[in-house]
Amino acid sequence: MKKYGFALLIWALAATGCQQANETPCDAVPITTQAPQAEVIALKQFIDSSGITAIADKRGFYYTIDSPGSGPKPTVCSNVSVSYSGKLTNGNTFDSAPNISFGLNQLIVGWQEGIPLIAPGGSITLYLPPSLAYGSQEQNGIPANSILIFKIGLSRIN
Template sequence: MRILSIVLVAVSALFLSGCLKSTAGCTYKVNGTVASSSEEQAIVTYLTSNGLTATKHSSNMYYQILADGTGTASPSQCSAILINYSGKLTNGTVFDSQTSQVFTLGTLIEGWKVGIPLIKKGGQIRLFIPPSLGYGSQDIKDNSGNVVIPGNSILIFDITLTDFQ
């Protein structure tokens, strides 16, 4: 009977501790990757040939803030973000488009980690992401095995930050 009581207390303590919020803090971080000069030059060439102007980020990614958003706060790496987005390649091929998607910012590609905090709730941004801040040299395939994002692709995302917590 005593062993059963000890096991019951241990299981209860384990269960209840899983419901508590962690006090360890956010473990997601921007890794500080800086795209190579050749990747940056490829983005500059794309922008120039399409008559576009964009701001250079210290990571060598480029962006356009289409709408700042409202308020004073921006999402952190541990924020749950609610977004609408569309992603395309430099040849205009749209590889993904979603509305009302929820993600934890720190789990996403590096280009999103550095770009999305540049806007506030309701803000809109266009990101020109070099491969090293996106998916690198790996091909990204759909469920049928078809390549939807070739390795070493520049990614262009239009993102609206609907909300975050």
């Protein structure tokens, strides 16, 4: 794990709070956040100029399903175990972790929407515009307003 290994999780917990098992259960309210058009255009330019073949999601992110996995897919209310790496568009890795568990509702919007596209054993690459990632706030090793690339393998739904 990189020195920022828990940056994603810690930021999400600070931003959304931590839900304990005995608290009110997650209510799967549909996410309505959509990336601004300028971010979508910038992300599409990156995708096109890099020769990446990816699917555009209506909320403004792109993804490739490297392996769909099998079985039921998680929901935003699921607790999951994943392995992942996060990169900037220049190729620099800013974070990675093997086999880490968390509730999807505690994470950035791009992960809440992207991970449920695969089942356990599957893997996905997410191309996230800033507003579906960390936005205008600089994070450890992540400049403000960065397009982020996450390779995520879903081990299991806990």
